[in-house]
Amino acid sequence: MALDLSLEEVLRKSKKALLIGIGGGGDIVGTIPTARLLEMFGVECILGGLPWERFVYDPVPGPRAFSEIKNLKPLNSTVWFADKDTVTTTGVRFAETEIAELYGKEVLLVDITKGVVGVVDGLRKAMNELRADLLIGIDVGGDSLAFGDEKGLASPLADSIMISAISEIQKEANTFLGVLGYGSDGELEHWELDRSLSIVAKEGGLLGAWGITKEILNELEMVLSRVSTEASRIPVECAKGATGKTTIRRGARMVSLSLISTITFYLSPMVVYEKISKPARLVSGSKSLDEANDALHSIGLFTELDLEREIEEMKIS
Secondary structure, three states: OOOOOOHHHHHHHOOEEEEEEOOOOOHHHHHHHHHHHHHHOOOEEEEEEOOOOOOOOOOOOOOOOHHHEEEEEEOOOOEEEEEEEEEEOOOOEOHHHHHHHHHOOOEEEEOOOOHHHHHHHHHHHHHHHHOOOEEEEEEEOOHHHOOOOOOOOOOHHHHHHHHHHHHHHOOOOEEEEEEEOOOOOOOOOHHHHHHHHHHHHHOOOEEEEEOOOHHHHHHHHHHHOOOOOOOOOHHHHHHOOOOEEEEEOOOOEEEEEOHHHHOEEEEOHHHHHHHHOHHHHHHOOOOOHHHHHHHHHOOOOOOHHHHHHHHHHHHHO
C-alpha cells in the first residue's frame, strides 16, 4: 500500500500517525522532524520507541519486556503507554521517559521480545485502538538499509524485527520507513547507504524527504539537553555546520559528518524488505527475540544482543 501514492497525498488524507523509533536508544528523538512535517498537514502524531537502552545506560542485556518495566499503561500485549515515571525495575529511565516528561504527553513503547509476530499483532491492534491511519518507523543512522554483509553492521536485530513487522503492516495500511542521520551510528558507510537508496529509488520505493529547519533544530537541541543519544545528535551537529569526521561509542566508531545527515528519507518498507534487507527477511515469522537472533546468526551476524550478553559474561567472570 502507498507505493502508488505520493507522500503528499498520503499525508493529506491521514488523520493520526504512530511514529516509532525502530532501533531503540535515542531513535525516538529522530521522530521529531517527521512529526513536525506531519503536523503541517494536520496529522496528529503519537511518538514511540523500543524499551532498549544501550548497555552503558542499562547493563541488563537486551530490550526490556514489559514485565521488567514499572509505571506502564497497557494498550495491548505488545504496545504500552509510557509516561514521565516509566522506568525499568532496576530504575533505568528510557529515552521515551524523557520525551514524555519534556512534552507532557504519553508515548508508546513496543515490546520486541515476542519477535516479529508479536510486533505485528501489537502494532495492528494499536493502530485500530488509537484510530491511527498511518504508521512510520524511524531509523536513525541507516543500518536498516543493510544487506547484511556490511563489515560495520553492528546492531541488526532491532531494525530487522521492526522492518519485517512494518513491511507486513504495509500490506493493509499506509506505512513508511524514515531514515535520518546518514551513517550517524557509525555502522554503514556513505557509499553503502548510497547503494541501498539507489536500489530503493529504482524500485519506486523512495517516497520523499524532509530536512531539519531552524525551528526544528532549536527543538532538537532542547531535547538533546535531556536525552542521551549519540546517533541522533549527529544530524543536529551537521545542521549547525559540522564537517569532517568524529567518533562515537567511546571512540570505537568513526562517523562522517555531512549535511545529508539532516535529511529524513521516506521509503517503502516492503521495497526495503524485499530488495535490500536480508536480515529482515530472515527474522520474518519469529515469535521470540532469541528466535530472531538465531536467524541472524545463520548468516554470521553478531548482533547488539550478542554484544551485551558478552559484556555481561565478562563482568561476571
